[in-house]
Amino acid sequence: MSTQMPLENDGVKTGHANDDFAWMEEQTSPWKDAWRRLKKDRVALMGGIVLVCIILLSVAAPLIAPYDPNKVEMAARLLPPGTPGHILGTDQLGRDMLSRLLYGGRISVAVGFIAVGIAMFFGVLIGLLAGFYRGLFDAISMRCMDVLMAFPYVLLAIAIIAALGPGLINAMIAVSIVGIPYYARIVRGTVLSLREREFIEAQRALGASNFRIIFKHILPNALSPIIVAGTLDVGWMIIAAAGMSFLGLGAQPPMAEWGVMLGEGQKLILVAPHISLLPGIAIFLVVLSLNLLGDGLRDALDPRLRQ
Amino acid sequence: MPDSAFLEVRNLTKYFPVRHGVFGRSISWLKAVDGVSFSMNRGETLGLVGESGCGKSTMGRLIIGLLAPTSGEVLLEGENVHAATGERKKQLHRRMQIIFQDPYGSLNPRMPVGEIIAEPLYIHGLARGEQAQKRVRQLLDYVGLGSYCMGRYPHEFSGGQRQRIGIARALAVEPDLIVCDEPVSALDVSIQSQVLNLLSELQDELGLTYLFIAHGLNVVKYISDRVGVMYLGKLMELAPGDELYSNPRHPYTRALLSAIPIPDPKVKRERIILSGDVPSPIDPPPGCRFYSRCPEADEICARESPELRELDSGHLVACHRVGG
Numbered sequence: 197m198s199t200q201m202p203l204e205n206d207g208v209k210t211g212h213a214n215d216d217f218a219w220m221e222e223q224t225s226p227w228k229d230a231w232r233r234l235k236k237d238r239v240a241l242m243g244g245i246v247l248v249c250i251i252l253l254s255v256a257a258p259l260i261a262p263y264d265p266n267k268v269e270m271a272a273r274l275l276p277p278g279t280p281g282h283i284l285g286t287d288q289l290g291r292d293m294l295s296r297l298l299y300g301g302r303i304s305v306a307v308g309f310i311a312v313g314i315a316m317f318f319g320v321l322i323g324l325l326a327g328f329y330r331g332l333f334d335a336i337s338m339r340c341m342d343v344l345m346a347f348p349y350v351l352l353a354i355a356i357i358a359a360l361g362p363g364l365i366n367a368m369i370a371v372s373i374v375g376i377p378y379y380a381r382i383v384r385g386t387v388l389s390l391r392e393r394e395f396i397e398a399q400r401a402l403g404a405s406n407f408r409i410i411f412k413h414i415l416p417n418a419l420s421p422i423i424v425a426g427t428l429d430v431g432w433m434i435i436a437a438a439g440m441s442f443l444g445l446g447a448q449p450p451m452a453e454w455g456v457m458l459g460e461g462q463k464l465i466l467v468a469p470h471i472s473l474l475p476g477i478a479i480f481l482v483v484l485s486l487n488l489l490g491d492g493l494r495d496a497l498d499p500r501l502r503q
Numbered sequence: 504m505p506d507s508a509f510l511e512v513r514n515l516t517k518y519f520p521v522r523h524g525v526f527g528r529s530i531s532w533l534k535a536v537d538g539v540s541f542s543m544n545r546g547e548t549l550g551l552v553g554e555s556g557c558g559k560s561t562m563g564r565l566i567i568g569l570l571a572p573t574s575g576e577v578l579l580e581g582e583n584v585h586a587a588t589g590e591r592k593k594q595l596h597r598r599m600q601i602i603f604q605d606p607y608g609s610l611n612p613r614m615p616v617g618e619i620i621a622e623p624l625y626i627h628g629l630a631r632g633e634q635a636q637k638r639v640r641q642l643l644d645y646v647g648l649g650s651y652c653m654g655r656y657p658h659e660f661s662g663g664q665r666q667r668i669g670i671a672r673a674l675a676v677e678p679d680l681i682v683c684d685e686p687v688s689a690l691d692v693s694i695q696s697q698v699l700n701l702l703s704e705l706q707d708e709l710g711l712t713y714l715f716i717a718h719g720l721n722v723v724k725y726i727s728d729r730v731g732v733m734y735l736g737k738l739m740e741l742a743p744g745d746e747l748y749s750n751p752r753h754p755y756t757r758a759l760l761s762a763i764p765i766p767d768p769k770v771k772r773e774r775i776i777l778s779g780d781v782p783s784p785i786d787p788p789p790g791c792r793f794y795s796r797c798p799e800a801d802e803i804c805a806r807e808s809p810e811l812r813e814l815d816s817g818h819l820v821a822c823h824r825v826g827g
Binding site for chain 2: 225397
């Protein structure tokens, strides 16, 4: 034991020296740092892997789906999962559930990411300008955001769809409008604290234009909370879009979309629960994996949790 | 005083509004800088000292045009810094730079050091691509850092190294005047002298003019030709460095000097301990700002604010009780 103690100490020391050395060798950008921490977070990594698998399966749907998702086969209606030829069974029109799930994944995942992209773009822009310029623009835009936030989101989305007409694209636009204030708030708060920092003052002293200060210096530093929020939000958007479809306001029936499938199975839930259950599980898996990944990203990107 | 001073500060004043009450209806004014005048010659170092909150940092930011004054003007070789717009203003930014106190906050954490130093080159269109790289290497060399730093990020450097990076960034535009806003007060004592030496070497090499802001007289003594003492937004005393240290006239300066520790326990001296705290700069009373803590205060001090006047050549004091 007595010989182990100094050895341990030495071990710690050399470990440190090696770390220092690695630190000298590698060029560590804050993003690489975050990636290194993320890799150590197993739960987040699992979420990421599941998510990547789902995305790959959805993208490859035309190659791997055994049937056309809309091919009606009246002789093979309501087959339970496990039936040879239809591993996940068929629905009330004899359409293959597996094929429909795979094709539905394409739409749901794409809608989730695109809706977040739209919401993020406008939200970040409004947040950046409001936080940087303050004054009248800040007051007006933030009150508008408050109004948007004060509405129950489903009601607001329904109102927007009522104005635009039902359909997948309009449902997507509706849920992204609902998502804008979320980003605008986060970004504005971050910008308010960043604009007082000395490195921004240094840019002003150098005579940099506001455009340059906002996009080259403030935005990269405001990015990590946006990325975390965005990851968590994709799941929310998928649920919201599926919800709209379930209510008949989004994607329309023959289309293979998870929300539509959920809605179609509703009437047969006691006879053939798998028709609703399977798309429900798919949504659950995607959203869960996104949330796990998002939580992991938050820990990895948050400098306050850094050792 | 020659009328063609390099930098002239005339009656500079900055009040910040402080809102309180319902809907911020009632406003009081925080008088950060209140009617300060002085001038600087090319190539000299003017030290500016005072306690925290006396307005010395605000002063530095006013001079380089980061803040707009409430009244008064700053003239750089006759040109009003705050009246310039557009291209003229950009040119003035090239001539005046600032080095900040906090080496952790003054560098963009998401930008590699090479980029940080190249930013001023891009902003003013001084160099691009290969040429910019060369210039950055040269600037790093000036401040005693190798070109290996270029791809690294600020968090990989120590406080002293970061301060050097900040200096390199300020030097990139080849300025004439650099406002040093407490550049060493966040550093270890051993590093302080390195950075101070670097600053004075650069001054000799490049003919820079420094406005050196600090909160203690000992740091300023080392580097300054002339020293100004500020208290609550006013300039109390301004004199050549040696003169100020050997013959301080203002009671506040004397108190500050007596507070510098002497590393010899045998030396006996009279310490002037000021009672109380610095009063709030929000809506200060008329009269001398130092009245509430001055050991020599008289009734005239409560009524009238003393003007800064010249006692001996180059030695200016704002006090009713000095030099009759």
